[in-house]
Amino acid sequence: MFDIVGKRRWFYAFSLLIMIPGIIFIVLTPLTGGKAGLKFSIDFTGGTVWEVHFRDGTPSPADVQEVMHEQGLPGTAAITTTADVQYVLIRTIQISLTELPSPTPQPSASPGSSGSPAPSGSPAPSDTAGASGSPAPRSSPAASPTPAPTATPSAAPSATPVASAAASPGASPSPLPGTGVINLPTEGRLAELRFALEERFGPIDDVRQEASIGAVISNELAQQAILLLILGSAGILGWVTFRFADVRMGATAIAALVHDVIVVVGVFAILGTFIGLEVDALFVTAMLTVIGFSVHDTIVVFDRVRENRIRHAGEPFAAIVNHSLLQTLGRSLNTSLTTVMVLLALLLFGSDAIRAFVFAMIIGIISGTYSSIFNASALLVSWHEWDERRRQQQFAPARR
Numbered sequence: 318m319f320d321i322v323g324k325r326r327w328f329y330a331f332s333l334l335i336m337i338p339g340i341i342f343i344v345l346t347p348l349t350g351g352k353a354g355l356k357f358s359i360d361f362t363g364g365t366v367w368e369v370h371f372r373d374g375t376p377s378p379a380d381v382q383e384v385m386h387e388q389g390l391p392g393t394a395a396i397t398t399t400a401d402v403q404y405v406l407i408r409t410i411q412i413s414l415t416e417l418p419s420p421t422p423q424p425s426a427s428p429g430s431s432g433s434p435a436p437s438g439s440p441a442p443s444d445t446a447g448a449s450g451s452p453a454p455r456s457s458p459a460a461s462p463t464p465a466p467t468a469t470p471s472a473a474p475s476a477t478p479v480a481s482a483a484a485s486p487g488a489s490p491s492p493l494p495g496t497g498v499i500n501l502p503t504e505g506r507l508a509e510l511r512f513a514l515e516e517r518f519g520p521i522d523d524v525r526q527e528a529s530i531g532a533v534i535s536n537e538l539a540q541q542a543i544l545l546l547i548l549g550s551a552g553i554l555g556w557v558t559f560r561f562a563d564v565r566m567g568a569t570a571i572a573a574l575v576h577d578v579i580v581v582v583g584v585f586a587i588l589g590t591f592i593g594l595e596v597d598a599l600f601v602t603a604m605l606t607v608i609g610f611s612v613h614d615t616i617v618v619f620d621r622v623r624e625n626r627i628r629h630a631g632e633p634f635a636a637i638v639n640h641s642l643l644q645t646l647g648r649s650l651n652t653s654l655t656t657v658m659v660l661l662a663l664l665l666f667g668s669d670a671i672r673a674f675v676f677a678m679i680i681g682i683i684s685g686t687y688s689s690i691f692n693a694s695a696l697l698v699s700w701h702e703w704d705e706r707r708r709q710q711q712f713a714p715a716r717r
Contacts, residue, residue, distance in 0.1 A: 322639040325695035332576060332692055339583010342590055355582070356589035358597040359530045361539050365412040367507065368397065368404050368526035373519030375403040384513050385409060390506070395593060399669055404525055411529055412507045499524050542601040549605055550574060553612050561619055569696040570615045573688035577611050578604060580684040581677055599674035607681025610656075614649050614689035621645050622694070635698045642694055653686040 321328075346354030359366050381394035385407070392409030501521060502508040515521060550571055558567035581604065588594040621641035629637050657679055664675045 319643065320639060321642050321691065322635045322695060322698050325691070325698065328691035328695060332688070336576065336579050336583065339579055339586060342586035343579075343583055345590075346586065353590045354586045356593055356595045358595040359408065359528070360598040361542075361596065363411050363530050363536075364392070365409055365507070365529040366526060367407045367409075367510075368524070369407070369514075369521045370402065370404050370523035370525070371514075371518050371520070372522040375405060376518045378405070380518070381405055381407065381514070384517055385510065388506070388510050388513055390510060393593075397669060399525075404523075406526075407510075409510075411531060412505065500527070538598060542598075545601065545605060546578070546608075549608055553608070557612070557616065557619070560616075561623060565697060565700050566619050569693045569700065570612055570619075572696055573615055573685075573693035574608050574611055576688045576692055577607055577681055577684045581607060581681045584680050585677065594673060594676075597673060599671065600677055603674050603677035603681060606678060607685055610682055611685030611689055614652075614686060615693045617649065618642060618645050618689060618694050619697075622697075634701045638694050638698050642690060646690065649686055649690060653682055656682055 342354045344354070348354075351357070375396060378394040378396060382392070385392055385394065390409045390412075392407065394408075395406045397404045397406050499522070501524065502511055511521065553574065554567045554571050556567075557570045558564045561567075585594055585596055585600070589596070618641055621644055622638055625637045625641050625644075626634075629640065660675050660679045660682070664672060664679065667675060
């Protein structure tokens with residue numbers, strides 16, 4: 318019979334071996350100002366994310382960041398791939414998607430050279446190049462002496478596309494995708510970034526993601542995530558203690574949960590440092606799921622321990638726990654393996670939007686299965702033996 322409990326010190330050492338590097342990288346997060354350690358998405362930090370596809374080829378992240386730097390926008394750029402189509406994922410400071418145009422000078426190209434025909438009812442080209450007393454064309458709303466041409470957008474349906482074409486530094490406006498119409502910004506700092514990118518890399522023909530999250534929302538989300546983890550752990554501690562009438566079982570179950578949380582967060586901190594893996598709102602959902610799954614395995618083992626303490630009364634507590642582990646080992650492994658297989662399929666063939674969530678689930682379930690078998694029960698035995706030694710030392714003088 319394999320003695321799992323007797324080799325618990327080796328399992329403690331292995332747990333420390335996989336936890337210490339993660340703890341180091343987690344601590345590096347505040348010490349380096351986010352340059353190393355955990356990489357938080359805009360769900361927690363606030364900011365703007367914009368994921369676009371360029372018709373003429375995908376530029377390198379370094380070139381995109383160079384354009385962002387020229388526009389005075391700090392942030393990062395990365396390449397994402399979906400169905401063999403490469404997108405550029407841009408993350409920068411929060412930019413209001415309805416921001417008014419900035420006083421940055423517009424491109425010097427004249428309306429006649431923009432390549433788009435004059436709208437119906439607009440002055441002839443000869444009138445456009447005439448004296449300043451003539452009315453301004455509708456394709457240049459900023460040059461109008463009165464706000465009448467732009468006060469009511471519905472009065473001039475063709476003003477919006479023409480203005481977008483004239484404002485673009487390129488010779489032609491951004492093309493539309495095969496189906497539908499893409500929404501590209503035409504004013505504000507995001508529009509300035511768009512024009513600069515199109516001028517250098519060609520037209521943008523697809524926008525897959527565009528979102529802006531404020532600092533207040535992100536701070537509230539971070540606080541709620543921490544509160545959920547604390548309340549979940551406290552509820553588990555109370556229920557396990559009440560269910561088995563032993564505070565040691567509740568405390569060791571929480572210790573196994575802390576092990577799982579550190580392992581998952583540590584892996585994300587390490588990968589965030591080297592490959593930029595980010596922690597988003599779904600990560601909190603993954604952690605809560607991992608906590609529940611880990612406690613499930615731990616409760617199965619503890620319930621068998623309670624039954625075997627009655628059936629095998631008189632045997633050492635370590636032997637009873639070892640019997641219980643061997644009896645539930647097959648069930649725990651089968652449950653975890655089948656779950657991991659499904660998650661691997663999602664990781665390989667699922668959407669990019671849930672891959673970080675699925676990856677956190679895989680790491681957490683593997684860690685949860687390990688901690689339930691080799692940590693929680695082993696800690697229970699160590700605590701029980703420590704109580705026995707303390708009790709013996711307490712009554713030893715009385716016996717003498």
